[in-house]
Amino acid sequence: MNSKDIWRSVLYVILFVALFVLIQSISLVIGTQIVALLRGSEAVNGVNLSKDGECLAITAVISSLITFGLFVGMRWAPVSGNYLKTRPWGVLCWAALLGLGSILPMEFIFEKINLTMPSETEAMFESIMKVSWGYVALGVMVPIAEEVVFRGGIQRVLQNVLGERNHWIAIMVPALIFGAIHFNLAQGIHAFLIGLLLGWMYYRTGSILPGFVLHWVNNSVAYLMFNLMPHMNDGKLIDLFHGNDRMMYGGLFFSLCIFLPTLFQLGMRMKRAKEQR
Numbered sequence: 001m002n003s004k005d006i007w008r009s010v011l012y013v014i015l016f017v018a019l020f021v022l023i024q025s026i027s028l029v030i031g032t033q034i035v036a037l038l039r040g041s042e043a044v045n046g047v048n049l050s051k052d053g054e055c056l057a058i059t060a061v062i063s064s065l066i067t068f069g070l071f072v073g074m075r076w077a078p079v080s081g082n083y084l085k086t087r088p089w090g091v092l093c094w095a096a097l098l099g100l101g102s103i104l105p106m107e108f109i110f111e112k113i114n115l116t117m118p119s120e121t122e123a124m125f126e127s128i129m130k131v132s133w134g135y136v137a138l139g140v141m142v143p144i145a146e147e148v149v150f151r152g153g154i155q156r157v158l159q160n161v162l163g164e165r166n167h168w169i170a171i172m173v174p175a176l177i178f179g180a181i182h183f184n185l186a187q188g189i190h191a192f193l194i195g196l197l198l199g200w201m202y203y204r205t206g207s208i209l210p211g212f213v214l215h216w217v218n219n220s221v222a223y224l225m226f227n228l229m230p231h232m233n234d235g236k237l238i239d240l241f242h243g244n245d246r247m248m249y250g251g252l253f254f255s256l257c258i259f260l261p262t263l264f265q266l267g268m269r270m271k272r273a274k275e276q277r
Contacts, residue, residue: 009161016076016153017177020145023070024063031059053127057137060128064141068148077152083207094265095201095210099217101259102197104252106190107237115186129226139223143215150174150195151202151211159203171199194218204270 035055071077110116117125128134151174158170175195179188198211229240241247 005161009157012076012157013154013173013177016071016149016157017181019070020067020149021181023066024059027059027063027066028055030062031055034058034062053129053131054133056124057128057131057133060137061133061141064137064145067145071148071153077148077156077208079148079152083205083209088205088207088210088269091205091210091266091269092213094262094269095213096217097258098197098262098266099214100221101255101257101262102194103218103221104237104255105259106193108252110186110190111237115189117186118184121184121187126226129223135220135223139216139220143212143219146178147198147202147208147212147215150178151198152208155199155202167203171196171203175199201266201270204267210266210270 032055035052035058072079116122125138128138154174154177155170158173159167162170175192175198178195179190179192182188182191194215198214201210201214202208238245238248241251
């Protein structure tokens with residue numbers, strides 16, 4: 001590892017983050033124009049499309065497609081079927097369970113330290129989740145784009161230059177950037193913690209697929225809860241259990257009974273998957 005390689009990697013990381021943010025900005029303009037054309041000029045008179053749920057959802061889909069195409073096309077985040085050849089079905093199932101097991105404990109911790117999203121950010125997500133494009137955007141496309149950039153792009157570059165001895169730095173840096181680009185403390189800390197898990201899975205497998213499964217489950221549960229349990233949108237975790245403390249702590253204990261064994265299983269199975277590659 002020499003200083004030239006390190007600086008080259010730093011420049012790549014800056015480039016990847018800048019492109020990620022730039023693509024989102026450009027896509028907002030494109031998405032606004034598409035919605036305006038679909039609705040007609042009369043229908044959008046006096047409406048701020050940059051805060052419209054349908055416009056934001058279409059923007060997220062467009063930016064995710066552009067991001068995926070650019071990073072894969074430029075081979076900044078190489079994609080192949082090599083990992084699937086190891087038949088990692090157990091790893092993918094456990095990754096989904098890890099996503100499920102992390103939701104209640106994370107929510108409980110954030111409530112205890114009194115972390116909430118800014119009202120404008122919360123309103124933006126609610127507007128996206130109310131429209132038909134919402135799940136395609138937040139549940140599928142955004143996780144794909146973010147895993148391609150932060151794990152397949154940034155973490156891959158850092159792992160190559162830092163080597164095996166410093167692999168946790170290569171995991172932590174993308175997680176920190178992943179948290180920072182959410183631009184608020186509540187989402188930022190959550191993204192950082194989840195980013196550590198995603199980075200760990202990428203390091204062990206060399207594939208974004210397990211991380212995508214966890215990311216997809218996490219976002220999908222949020223979408224489902226918003227639409228199936230609307231009374232929870234402004235509520236606390238205790239409201240999910242109808243105000244019953246015993247049930248809430250039972251739910252947390254059950255979640256930990258999923259989360260902790262799942263970590264152990266993934267540690268064992270991803271090690272074997274890595275050795276098979």
